[in-house]
Amino acid sequence: MPWPTRTPTLGGLMSPLGPADPITSLLDRSRFQAADVMCRVDPKRSPFDLTSPVSGAPATGLKHIEVTQKELLLLVGRKEVKDAKQQAIFDAIINAASAALWFNKISTDPLQLCHFLGQCCHETGGFTALKEDTFYTEKNVRAAHKNLTEDQIARYSSCTAAEVREKIAELDKKIAKATIAKADTTEMQKAKEALQAKLKGLAAENRKAQEAYFNFKYGPTGPALGNTLPGDGWKFIGRGFIHLTGRENYEKFAKWMKEQSPGADTPPVVEQPDLLDTDATVGLRAGLFFWLTKKCDVKATKDDSEAVSKIVNRYDAKTFPKRAALTKKAKEIWGEKKPT
Structure with a gap:
């Protein structure tokens, strides 16, 4: 049952800290x-x-x-x-x-x-x-952890809408240059589509990244924090x-x-x-x-x-x-x- 439940009475010398207070x-x-x-x-x-x-x-x-x-x-x-x-x-x-x-x-x-x-x-x-604060950008993640793979960094990083739009704009420039040079733009187009999809669901993407990051950062880590179950790192931030x-x-x-x-x-x-x-x-x-x-x-x-x-x-x-x-x-x- 969600807190708050019915509060106990305080009569008879029962304080919120109990009779041992x-x-x-x-x-x-x-x-x-x-x-x-x-x-x-x-x-x-x-x-x-x-x-x-x-x-x-x-x-x-x-x-x-x-x-x-x-x-x-x-x-x-x-x-x-x-x-x-x-x-x-x-x-x-x-x-x-x-x-x-x-x-x-x-x-x-x-x-x-x-x-x-x-x-x-x-x-x-x-x-x-x-x-x-659970909003860790790519820069924050890189600074905090030196030995992560690029895949991990991408998975753990949150970003703002402005940052995603900036990456899309950079890809547009690269695609334009590649098109003029008659080069293959297939991979860049896929990357752009992925960023556009990310922009539409940015809040959910960031929440997913935050959960992944704090489950990595905080546990399970043994006796230091006592996080022993999957998801404890995020649950007990x-x-x-x-x-x-x-x-x-x-x-x-x-x-x-x-x-x-x-x-x-x-x-x-x-x-x-x-x-x-x-x-x-x-x-x-x-x-x-x-x-x-x-x-x-x-x-x-x-x-x-x-x-x-x-x-x-x-x-x-x-x-x-x-x-x-x-x-x-x-x-x-x-x-x-x-x-x-």
């Missing part, structure tokens, strides 16, 4: 009963969303560092929200900071919050996307506020959520991995899972941006200065704010 002791029974009523009002609400189903106001009395949309726009350097995707991501952050128990550790510590939002801002392209990649990481994330919420419904992220992209709240929770299980919080507490960056993406050192700059900018916004 250490934050539970901070809240009295009446607060959970209030949240329970809100979940009953709308059975399709996420179990991680404790805001009012009517007003959007916090449903709990948790102390938190307020995060506003104006502040998030300041961090990403925009005057207004780009699109519905960015709005959904902003809403997930704002609601989690003010009401979600599972975000409370970060939303009460200004240093943690600044490092987390700085890193996530970079990972998501300014809070605009929750999955990795990087998604979330901090990308989770590979079946094994999605399974660990699913297990972690169940451990945090014993007996409660949790998003079926292994069966529906797109949830980390399409549901910003699930994507945010995936980012928190990475942050805590990979010990980013330990490095953030020491205010060590480079150490945090190495954990998040050790393979891309050239992005470390940008990540540090975003973290510094976040400190200018939230660094002096106190939980209220």
